[in-house]
Amino acid sequence: MTRKQNFLCIFFIIVALTVLPAPTFSQYESMIKEWNQPFKPFQIIGNIYYVGTSSLACYIIKTKAGLILLDTALQESSPIVRANIESLGFKLKDVKIMVSSHAHFDHVAGHADMKAATGAKVYAMKGDVEIMESGGQKGFHPIKPFYKPFKVDKILKDGETVRLGEVAMTAHLTPGHTEGNTAWTMVTEENGKKYNVVFTCSLSINPGVRMVNNPTWAGVKEAYAKSFQVMKSLPCDVFLGPHAPFFNMEEKVKRLGTQPNPFIDPEGLRNFVAMNEKNYYAQIQRERNEK
Template sequence: MRASTTAALLLFAIAAFAQPDPESRSRNQPVEPFRIIGNVFYVGASDIASYLIVSTQGHILIDGGFVETAPMIRANIEKVGCRLTDVKILLNTHAHFDHAGGLAALKQQSGATLMASERDAPLLERGGKNDPQFGNKFLFPPVEPDRLLHDGDRVTLGGSTLTAVMTPGHTPGCTTWTMTVRDKGRDYHVVIVGSPTVPNYKLIGNKMYPNIVNDYRHTFAKLKSLSCDVFLGAHGSYFNMQDKLARKARGDTRNLFIDPNGYRQFVAAAERDFQKELKRQQTAR
């Protein structure tokens, strides 16, 4: 009785936090899941990314998308021959409503352990309230992490090890995930970028996040130091996912997600955008 009541309350909360705005829906269209490389699968939406790391001992799921994305993620997990209840670990890139919105539902439905960065944990627990950029504009169902992560912490399950690389700025605890995957007799360095973007962010005089500029600078230095073969990210647009899938559909047989040049170009472009926005705000003071 108690479990059914909890589930009913969660469903009510999910309905209350559903995001009907056109921009959200345009980035949240259903797509067919696919294997990226090795035991790494894409199970997210058209731009809102979610990744499944598969093993015989259970699976790791990275990011929960919007509230509305959670059912798509579950369906995509099933389409690749897995079950949500076999997901043992939930991870998060950052505590925004388009990446953490579905975590509460996915955690409740799977029974998985949620691991998240210590600096983003309060934002997850508040459901996005008092966000240092958005205030209370983009809320999501609150969710409590079971394990708090720090820079360099490792998460291991079934022979796969992911390393949490703290890349703060976009959120205080924004996390980039790295791992080594073996495919066709070769090891590949996989990087799943959290987010280094500055979408209308207040960089100067942000009382809720006074160290944001230094955090971004740290993040770009860290991202430039990483070894990357397979370039992925919290949004499919970061690594031109739709274009790569279209090229594959036209007969390109290469694994286009092996894209170290694309990774370097993305990081360089994001850093230029940050520097440009920082200079604009400094000049406007």
């Protein structure tokens, strides 16, 4: 499949999953096939490792006091993510904190099983806690399939820093895609140089969500506008995110080992934010033209 076909396929699966009342078995099977292929885990840069599937990113951040896990993908991804963590030589019991990009099934449906396997504490942004603790059923725009609910141990607020050992990760509230949608930043070090890392949030508008006169979230348009500003303000050297295609993971991983590290891509983040902002303004225009 070409990159474009791949993207279109993912797009149509997202539409099917969110517009239809519930995905049929074959739609869900097809989505799993597309998103849940095993992928060889690797060190991205410094203390940051990729442990996700072919398409759904999950990250391990190594610290002197244990591991932080960012996102767990689908429930069906659990065996892949666990095997990836262990094949890098890490122990599941060393995962002390689990954080997330946002409360949709493709990023946190694996949380319940992973929490049980590791004994880690789950930290999450305030706006997403209710969604997670209801297995995806609450919030302004619930998206199926719902998932195994899990308890959030620590509620984060905008700008809060999560610390483990020598590592500090900061949670930036970027609402819109979900209420507690979160971008994460941290500093990593490789070959004696320090790099600002941005784990972007999702900035797309889910199918069926209106920006103008939204019946379940009157301020969603303003929330997105704020989030675009936040994303533009974050210092970035290394660009990562919750879906591997967001930052061309498969293409970059082929160049790992060359200098500079291929994941250093500040322009990639700028382009990603600009593309989503353009789509946002286009949708507002379309909605206004409907009247």
